[in-house]
Amino acid sequence: MTPPQGGAAGVSAEGASGTPPEGAPEKAPDAATETGSPRVLRRWHRLPIVVRLVLAVAVTMSLVLSGATALVYERVQHALDQQLDADLATYYHDLRNDLHAGRGLGGPDGSAYQVLDTRGRIIQASDLVRAKQLLTSAEVSSATHGSTVRLDFGGLFSLDPHTLRIRAQRVRLPDRSTVIAxxxxxxxxxxxxxxxxxxxxxxxxxxxxxxASYVGYRTARAALDPVERYRRGAATLADNTYGVRLPIPEDRDDELTRLGHTLNQMLDRLEASAERERRFLADASHELRTPLSLLRAELDVALHRPRTASELTDTLRAVDSEVQRLIDLTNALLDLEQLGATEHLTRTPVDLHELIAFAIAPHRTAAARAHRTLTVHAAAGTVDVDAAWIRPAISNLVDNALHHSHGDIGITAAIANGTLRLTVTDEGPGFPADFLPKAFERFTRAEDSRTSPGSGLGLAFVAAVAASHGGTAHAANTGHGATVTLDIPC
Structure with missing residues (x-):
């Protein structure tokens, strides 16, 4: 085929490099190109997950089916073309032999022929193509110069019922003339x-x-229905509905079932935490109300009638005692809160003997005054702990032993397998049996110690120190007293 006229003139002034001519205005950036993709992504992410999954399955299956369709079509077309080309080659050779022999031209059903001179004029032709020009001038020229021209006349969906597969080649006749068959x-x-x-x-x-789209939809719904049930179950927590747990089938162990168990465990912890907070607020309110009420009573008595200097002094001492109790309670609560919020303790190597000696030093005078002995058995070595928290924990244990027992107090410390075991043992009645399971809870006090000073936060503080180090605290009774043990990784 000849190229369209004026093709060279149709080249733009930019040239092959795409550089605009000098002085030409620069093209404005395509807004659709810059903002189209983010807008499409935003719309995509707004679609429900089920819709996105079905669309993804549909698009993927469309690509797979398109590829399979193209492959099958190409293979069948190739086989049919091979057969048609073989038949056409046979028919062409018969046509050429008939031309050489000077016999009458013909062919099988569905065949047609033309004999052209080198200028493309029809010399002979079958009835089907007698009035049709099958070759262009360029194709005639190519065949005249010895090339074999193969082409199709009409398309696959052509309205012309007489679509043809054509083969053309020059033939030299016995009279030395050249024609195109x-x-x-x-x-x-x-x-x-x-x-x-x-x-x-x-x-x-x-x-x-x-x-495939229907199966994908049903599969997506089946996979996401448990998630929707979990969402509805979790939504009830927003209405302060306690005791609600997500429905989990007992006969499955897949990813969603494990997610449900994890969420239920989280709900258990949240509910337990909320319960502890409510109990903490109630206990804290009670503990704070008592000293504040006593303060108010002392001040009311002092203001209602004239008091002597001695009476005012006694009142101020009582007020000071209650204020100190409030300060101690507040400091204990702040310490517990700080321990709960601490993610990384400042661990430093500390000599074990010095750690215990520093912790119990303030109590030696009180022990000597009560004719009691503090005995320390500590292994030699250093431990990697936060001494700022370990010292007050040991001090709390010794202070509890001094106030709630009698006899000597023993402090032992041993290091084994990277764990520091601290044990404080006293001689006395020990812990009440009903108190042991809740000994380390906040504001928990044994019945026989409620009349003595204290807030019930000492053992809770000790347990919090151990937990912050990744360790544990344990309380038990011995045959002759009580013992509290701390196991702390060091």
Whole structure:
């Protein structure tokens, strides 16, 4: 085919490099290109997950089916073309032999022929193509120079019922003249077979796509329905509905079931935490109300009638005692809060003997005054702990032993397998049996110690120090007293 006229003149002034000519205005950036993709992504992410999954399945299956359809079509087309080309080659050779022999030209059903001179004029032709110019001037020139021209006349979906597969080549006759023999076979059966194949493949692909999309939708719904049930179950917590747990099937052990168990465990911890907070607020309110009420009573008595200097002094001492109690309670609460919020303790190597000696030093005077002995058995070595918290924990244990027991107090410290075990043992009645399970809870005090000073936060503080180090605290009774043990990784 000849190129369209004026093709060279149609080249833009930018040239092959794409550089605009000098002085030309620069192109404005395409807003659709810059903002189109983010807008499409935003719309995509706004779609429900089920819709996104179904669309993803549909698009993926469309690509797979398109590839399979193209492969099947190409293989069938190739086989049909091979057969048609073989028949056309046979017919062309018969046509050329008839021209050499001077016999009458003909052919099988569905065939056609033309004999052209070197200028493209029709010398002979079959009835089907007698009035049709099958070759262009360029194709005639190519065949005249010895090339074999192969082409199709009419397309696969052409309205012309006489579509042809053509082969043209020059032939030198016995009289030394040169003609161009054009052999053609109808492609009707081949095209009809390909059209039928495309229709069948299209129907099969459409049905497969619908089925895959439906299966994808049902699978997505089945996978996400438990998540929706979990969401509805968790939403009830916003209404302060306690004791609600997510419904989890007992006969499954898949990812969603494990997620449900994890969420239920989280709900257990949240509910327990909320319960502790409510109990903490109630206990703290009670503990704070008592000293404040006593303060108010002392001040009211002092203000209602004249008091002597001695009476005012006694009142101020009582007020000071209650204020100190409030300060101690507040400091204990702040210490517990700080321990709970501390993510990383400042661990430093500390000599174990010095750690214990420093912790119990303030209590030696009180022990000597009560004719009691503080005995220390500590292993030699250093431990990697936060001494700022470990010292007051040991001090609290010794102070509790001094106030709630009698006899000597023993402090032992040993290091084994990277764990520091601190034990404080006293001689006395020990812990009440009903108190042991809740000994380390906040504001928990044994019945026989409620009349003595204290807030019930000492053992809670000790347990919090151990937990902050990744350790544990344990209380038990011995045959002759009580013992509290701390196991702290060091």
């Amino acid at each position: 054009v052999a053609a076979l109808r492609r009707g059966h081949r095209d009809e077979a390909l059209r039928e194949l495309l229709a069948q493949l299209g129907i099969a692909a459409g049905l497969t796509l619908i089925a």
